[in-house]
Amino acid sequence: MSLKGKAAIVTGSTSGIGQGIAEALAAAGADVMLNGFGDADAVERQRAGLERDHGVKAVFSAADMSKPDQIKAMVADAEAAFGKVDILVNNAGIQTVAAVEEFPDDRWELIQAINLSSNFYAIKAAMPGMKARNWGRIVNIASAHGLVASPYKVAYVAAKHGVVGLTKVVALETAQMNITCNAICPGFVKTPLVEGQIGEQARANDMTEEQVVRDVILASQPSKRFVGIDELGALTVFLCGDQASSITGTSLSVDGGWTAR
Structure with missing residues (x-):
């Protein structure tokens, strides 16, 4: 499946799931904006490696996903670098584990900001360009915890349930615009x-x-x-292709059967 000529942003893509998804998109031919924290030299090696290995353009944004103004600027920077943003993968996330009555207030607020609100602000910023071109693919990396709950993860579960709801609303609003919005819900x-x-x-x-x-x-x-990171990358690439143009508003479980119970 080719995404040649497409331009993507992948938040939280300097490690883990996001890094794997960025690699998969670049391997399919998409230009990619990386985003996240980490050692500057390591990030540059990752960015340069995408260009060297896949012949695409790769850039990096250090935007803080808890800051709406920085998210808006990240999307603008991607549009300036690539001329457009066709694909938005909202992957950035953090976690804290604690009982409800012991859960730190500041961590609740930060988890909601990074795991949920950042998705909204990035979609809001990218949507005008997608609508103008009558094409777009939005993939929100939710979680099995966007569908079911586990103890001691109150902020994470609440935020990921919110991501699933956000996905549905965006899909309904863009259903006739050749723009899709889906959530991938990985297990561990x-x-x-x-x-x-x-x-x-x-x-x-x-x-x-x-x-x-x-x-x-x-x-x-x-x-x-x-769950393998390569599995999530392959599914993201599929959702971003024309073959998935009728798949929108869905929450796709990749969880080894967890939510089948």
């Missing part, structure tokens, strides 16, 4: 975010990390294996 993927959760759960429950993976992290995932 072995990313730095999940690795951090493993350590937190181990400390909180006086367990080994191996016990946490087997009895806590993957307890709800019938496949008993982590």
